[in-house]
Amino acid sequence: MxxxxxxxxxxxxxxxxxxxxxxxxxxxxxxxxxxxxxxxxxxxxxxxxxxxxxxxxxxxxxxxxxxxxxxxxxxxxxxxxxxxxxxxxxxxxxxxxxxxPWRAKAFPVIKDLAVDRSAFDRIIGAGGYVSVNTGSAPDANEIAIPKKIADQAMDAATCIGCGACVAACPNASAMLFTSAKVSHLGMLPQGQVERFDRVRNMVAQHDAEGFGGCTNHGECEAACPKGISLEWIARMNRDFLKAMVAERDTVSAR
Amino acid sequence: MAGQALSLPQTTIGKKAIMAASSIILMGFLVGHLGGNLLIFADNPEQAVNAYSNWLREFGHGSVIWIVRAVLIAAVLGHIWGAMTITARNKAARPVGYRRKQSLRSTLASRTMVYGGMAITAYIIYHLAHLTFHAGIPGGFNPLDDPAYPHLTTNVYLNLVESFQNPGIVGIYVLAQVFLGLHLYHGAWSFLQTLGASHPRYNETRKLAAAAFAGLISVGFILIPLGVQFGLVK
The missing domain is CATH 3.10.20.30 (Beta-grasp domain)
Structure with missing residues (x-):
């Protein structure tokens, strides 16, 4: 060719x-x-x-x-x-x-087509984890999780954090990434403890990084190589609004 | 931890939630406004329209209209504030654009929300100046002193009919409704997603319902100036 x-x-x-x-x-x-x-x-x-x-x-x-x-x-x-x-x-x-290259203020070009995606790492660092005590490993099937819940959590967890959602979004928003990372833990029993702090802190970090906001174009969903659905953004919005409106703040004194 | 002190309106999701909540009020207003205005197609339109206008000013000893106006102004300001802050943020989020960019899923409606919003804002200002403050009615102000309509100082029906006999005014109104229809199509689909309601069980229905709502509202409003222009109003 x-x-x-x-x-x-x-x-x-x-x-x-x-x-x-x-x-x-x-x-x-x-x-x-x-x-x-x-x-x-x-x-x-x-x-x-x-x-x-x-x-x-x-x-x-x-x-x-x-x-x-x-x-x-x-x-x-x-x-x-x-x-x-x-x-x-x-x-x-x-x-x-x-x-x-991916075009976004939050993804500065390092060189040519390589961009700095460490903003994603900081969003994960703000809450994309489950805190566990160290010590002996828990029994593998100690917490029973229904198959359909495990499957749905896995659908969100297939996000590979490539940044295509940001690149495709007319607003350079990282809501699809953030929602997938918020939700794959929020779906599971182990993720419930930090669920509302997680969504609030990860969205705050998303905003602080300079990504745009979601205006429901759907470009991210179409561009995502893993087929992450817009429904995760709706689920994150649900959790976030609940966290901001109804949940008591468990971290700061405010 | 980061972001603990953020309040809802400071966040991107919070701004969109404010826009979605205000849009529910504004969509509700459109339904009521259209329902009342379609009285122009009644058997005796002059009586129907003027009686309806009189009733709006009389309802609740004249208090309801001011409450509704205050709520609408708050909703419009909240909606515009949300749109302006989030648009400024979104523009800043991509300082260097693409040379080539293909759209896969976004629609004409979703991409023109901001411009449609600006056009609708301009139209609302014109519409209020025209039929609320009576500027630019072709035959001039039509005073009304009828004991049957104690709350009216002007013949609302006549203002409408004289205006819509002018093709230029009809053009402005029809064009505004095209913008409104596009804006509503994306908005009526989008506000539930923003507020967290999205599920494969009803998402297709949600899309159809948004299209039907946008179509009915804009076509309904377009019928009024066109109806007068083409002599369909009795």
């Missing part, structure tokens, strides 16, 4: 950045999108030029490291697929492909 790439190049967070055009003449239709970028980088290195920086890790679609906006779609045009699992057969011979 012959393709023309327009890749976003940006030296650092402070650099303005611009698109750079490259032509690749012998791309295999069976190569993955990231292998195609590897091929581009091999060529750049041979010419003594700086390779294009992009995040990747497992290349199996389960780690959430990769992510770029390809022809206007987060992770590319194929539904329920991360950029690493996208293959060049999705494109036609002679196609032009535009590659941009």
């Amino acid at each position: 012959k393709i023309t790439l327009h890749v976003w190049r940006q030296k650092s967070a402070k650099d303005r950045g611009d698109f750079e055009t490259h032509r690749l003449d012998d791309v295999s239709a069976d190569s993955s999108f990231l292998e195609m970028l590897d091929q581009l980088n091999d060529g750049l290195v041979e010419q003594g030029r700086e390779p294009v920086a992009f995040d990747h890790d497992c290349r199996e679609g389960i780690c959430g490291a990769c992510g770029m906006v390809i022809n206007g779609y987060a992770h590319g045009p194929r539904a329920l697929t991360t950029a690493c699992q996208l293959h060049m057969r999705e494109f036609g011979d002679g196609d032009e492909i535009w590659i941009e």
